[in-house]
Amino acid sequence: MPHSRHPAPTPARKRILVVDDEASIRKVLQALLQREGHLVDLASNGAEAIEALGHQGYELVITDLRMPGIDGMELLGHCAHHLPGLPVIVITAHGTVDTAVEALKLGAYDYITKPFEQDELRMVVGKALRREEASRGALHEDAAGRRTIIGRTSSMRQVYSLVEKVADSPTTVLIGGESGTGKELVARALHDQSSRSQAPFIQVNCGAIPDSLFESELFGYERGAFTGAVGSKPGRFELAHGGTLFLDEVGELPLDLQVKLLRVLQDGVFERVGGVRSITVDVRVVAATNRDLLREVKRGAFREDLYYRLNVIPVRLPPLRERVEDIPLLVEHFLRKFNSRLGKSVRGLTEDAMATLMAYRWPGNIRELENLMERSVLLADGELLGPRDLPNLGASPMADESNPDIEELGLKDYVRVYTARLERARIQEALEQDDGNVTRASRRLGISRKSLQTKMKEYGLRDS
Numbered sequence: 001m002p003h004s005r006h007p008a009p010t011p012a013r014k015r016i017l018v019v020d021d022e023a024s025i026r027k028v029l030q031a032l033l034q035r036e037g038h039l040v041d042l043a044s045n046g047a048e049a050i051e052a053l054g055h056q057g058y059e060l061v062i063t064d065l066r067m068p069g070i071d072g073m074e075l076l077g078h079c080a081h082h083l084p085g086l087p088v089i090v091i092t093a094h095g096t097v098d099t100a101v102e103a104l105k106l107g108a109y110d111y112i113t114k115p116f117e118q119d120e121l122r123m124v125v126g127k128a129l130r131r132e133e134a135s136r137g138a139l140h141e142d143a144a145g146r147r148t149i150i151g152r153t154s155s156m157r158q159v160y161s162l163v164e165k166v167a168d169s170p171t172t173v174l175i176g177g178e179s180g181t182g183k184e185l186v187a188r189a190l191h192d193q194s195s196r197s198q199a200p201f202i203q204v205n206c207g208a209i210p211d212s213l214f215e216s217e218l219f220g221y222e223r224g225a226f227t228g229a230v231g232s233k234p235g236r237f238e239l240a241h242g243g244t245l246f247l248d249e250v251g252e253l254p255l256d257l258q259v260k261l262l263r264v265l266q267d268g269v270f271e272r273v274g275g276v277r278s279i280t281v282d283v284r285v286v287a288a289t290n291r292d293l294l295r296e297v298k299r300g301a302f303r304e305d306l307y308y309r310l311n312v313i314p315v316r317l318p319p320l321r322e323r324v325e326d327i328p329l330l331v332e333h334f335l336r337k338f339n340s341r342l343g344k345s346v347r348g349l350t351e352d353a354m355a356t357l358m359a360y361r362w363p364g365n366i367r368e369l370e371n372l373m374e375r376s377v378l379l380a381d382g383e384l385l386g387p388r389d390l391p392n393l394g395a396s397p398m399a400d401e402s403n404p405d406i407e408e409l410g411l412k413d414y415v416r417v418y419t420a421r422l423e424r425a426r427i428q429e430a431l432e433q434d435d436g437n438v439t440r441a442s443r444r445l446g447i448s449r450k451s452l453q454t455k456m457k458e459y460g461l462r463d464s
Contacts, residue, residue: 014129015039019049019063032118046070047448050078054447057152057325060128065092080107082446083157087128149185150333151326154446155318166313167193174310175288177317180367183288186315190286191244199243202236207249214257216273225274240283251291251302258303265309320362322426327358334373346377349385356387424459
């Protein structure tokens, strides 16, 4: 698999994958792009490129068209399907109008023929990277620039693509994922990217409202509906009229209220508590849960009809342990945030500290990482954070009592062991989600079928 000897990218650098079966062309492109300050990984064919894309996030791909095995057109199709938004520049010595049009139809950003002028390539690369950065910024920040979704792994790019496709539809979305994975940020991105963005975004934490108050919170109440109701009050649905209602932890809804929620979703009509007048609203509902709602349906804790009504567009947010490649990006973001807030000047982490973060299992996901970085920046004495500046991580990064100690393994072997365990767990989960179908699982993981079979053999997953 292609690899880079360079450190993790700084904000000024971009990571680029160059794919060409001619070693001389790869070296020329690598030297040219590195002089521009970019980080460059190399692949000699399409299969190597697909494997690299499954393990590393890139801002740009530059590929030859004519290659043995998986050629540039197939690689372009793979990127369009699995990594939408990732710009691809096609370079070939066999350029014709027909191949140029075909490449552009498949989603190529631009098309350059060999031999190429270095200035022309620099210009095209610069434009492609600016477009990629602008498209990420538009999705990752709200109108005030406060809220950010960060991630360049294939799983996160799929989330971005889905958000962009469905943001402006009235269809109900169900966001699934563990606590701390950023479900609220995705809900806000759906709202901010829609034509409802100027209307209210109303959030309801279904797990924080007592059962006795659920109905009045959602639907409001009329004067005299119960003791203490000295006046009428609109509920969250009315407040969200024309906008978006975000039902966080929707799995906590009581069964009797689930029936009323289903009616609103179907008809857009409800009555306030103690009221007789039907109220019609235009609200787009986005729900989120950290529970397996289908399992809750099977045990009778959640209505099946409501589940399918909410789950029209499912969005799954991966836990941080499945996207460890995004940790340097997240750390960079949190350093800027907390340096500014706390008046500090921490400029980065040592290699050992970053390795420790990437080996940790993160049961609290991004929220846990954010809290850790705030604590570490606040207490930091120098400009670099080391392993000792990361409280509660050094001793036991994984929740498995059989894990060997870091002192016994040494840092490099320690990181290798835990990275392999994370990779095995991710592959096993993908296989389970696709009922053991290797082809579908390889697509889910963004790697070739052959690479997945090799990994399955390596990790003893062939029989399972």
